[in-house]
Amino acid sequence: MTAPGFAMEARDLRRSFGSERAVDGVTFGVRAGELYGLVGPDGAGKTTTVRMLVGLMAPDGGEVRLEAAGGAKAGSEAAREAVGYMPQQFSLYGDLSVGENLQFFGQLFGLTKTQRQERETRLLDVTRLGPFRDRRADALSGGMYKKLALACALLHHPKVLLLDEPTNGVDPVSRRELWDLLYEFVSEGMAVLLATPYMDEASRCHRVGLMHRGRLIAEDAPAALVRSFPHPALLLHATDRDGLERRLAGRPDVMALSPQGASLRVVVRASGQADFRAWFAAQVPDGTMEVVAPDFEDVFLGLSSAPREVAP
Amino acid sequence: MMPRPLVRIAAMANKEMRHILRDPQMLAFALVMPVGLLLLFGVAVSFDIEHIPMVVVDQDHSQSSRKLADSFTVSNTFNVVAHRGDPDDAEPLFRSGAARVALVIPRGYEASVLHGPEAVAQLLIDGADNTSASVALGYANAVALSSSQRAFVELLGDATPPLEARPRTFFNPELRSAVFLVPGLMVMVLVMVAVMLTALTVAREYERGSMEQLFATPVGRLEIILGKLGPYFAIGQVQVLMVLTLGVWVFDVPMRGSVALVFLVASVFLFAMLMQGLFISVVTRNQMLAGQIAAVSTFLPALLLSGFIFPVESMPWVLQVIARILPARYLVRALRAVMLRGADFETVLPDIGAMFLFFVFLLVVATKRFKRTVA
16 A cells, blocks of 8 residues: 655554553655645644654554665664654754754764765755854754754755654744745655644645544645535624633534634534524524635644544 | 764764863863862871870889880870879870870889789770771780780890791881872772763753754764763873872872873773763663762762772672672772782783673663663
């Protein structure tokens, strides 16, 4: 069942911490030249999945294969040569300067001095960290630090790049710059996996896997997921918005519910749409209802509310 | 072009050196502490017993009694702090600690010396301080023996005693403490820095998250360990040089053997200790815990089980077995052999071998326990 062109593939990955199943049978693949988003709220199992992909955590079951490294297993020497990894938390040496961190990781990846200098200059240039070459890593701002971590992960020209919440704590401008960089590398043929809790970032990936409680509940291109989403999104308006929200919260046909300005945005199960409309007209006489096109966030919230019932 | 593992080890070592040089507290700890310890032990700690306070109770007031008292005071071992006429008056001095030894010469002492049958004088010793007590005891025996001998000679005319002990102390004729202590002090200095600093280094990488990045690169576990050993080994060598320089020039410790051999012995010991620290670090993954284990597992054994102060041979067998495993004792023994007795390589080879075994064992175990995982 291996689809051709996967640079990295995870099959039925499982990992528990005590009795808690952090990752519960996750299967997916990332192609060369593809930006794959692993999307889910905090605690969904994204970091555990990424760590197993890098080989920093042994799975209880399942396996990771890197076709980009001749089918090597995660964490093997060949795999480490082919993979670039940017952890979620601070992981560089704070007391070393930007240049020294780059030098150190370049040496570990066995780059020659010329290669190192060439790539360092280029990476410092594209990340615009050039002027801060001598600054200690722990004196960098959040955005600059993330760009340095990215530069360190890119030094050896990995075929597969794994990023765990790379824009966490990054200002909007740096965030944009990071994304521009990512697109550039992907267009050069790199396979990039990005774990993120942000729906706006997810919608910019080529494909996304929606992760919820350790499982992958849906996987497709963001636009395709929105297109094939069968449930309508409604914008409800009532004078007593909070009262309405309380009354909606317990209803089984309401899949997602969130305030949007003065209104409430809800996703209603398609099969119960007629009943819901009738109920709303009868119970909320002063209310108005507007049908809107579901966006990616509606899809994610809707799918994660009752994953088993919406599965195909 | 260097082979890649060597490049990576060098990169680790270089990075570690930068950490050290940018941490002034750590550097100060590593370089100031040896000097401090050496001065402290070299000057303040002395096992040379001198000037034991003594009270003399002479009730005989004869030539013989004065001679007996004088035989105690000719050396520096005793200091007469008071004369009393009655043994009961000496007791308060004892209780207050003003005197540790009392010599009581009863009435009729001279008569007994001259006409027999037996001359008796009493030496009261404060046993609370057992070192000065045993020195006083030994000294009293020696005085009694030589006085009796003299009496025999006077009685028998021109006779020589059939048996006479003429001991000669080799290598440290004046039995100075410093000569004995400085080689042992090397142990204290090296264990503290070698184990303490390396025990923190791997744990720090786990705590600061850099291990996660490090394990994602091609660097091997053995390469990480060897790379981290390098810079601390260099610091250890500087310490050896400092202790030797101070020991030889300030405390007049002789250097009868080869300096190169001393460095070789110290280097093997250093490797063993650095490895012990790394092992603790790999197992605990926690700086606080690693520091505590490092302190307990090095300081006490180095002080108590190395033969630095207390001879291992007189310990219970359990402690002797532990002492036999730990490298501290081998270092002290080999250093004393080379520095004081001028021993050559073959003589200290068993000691070097024992320390090297300890190093290799821990290197293997630490590398095995060093998992490439973060949870």
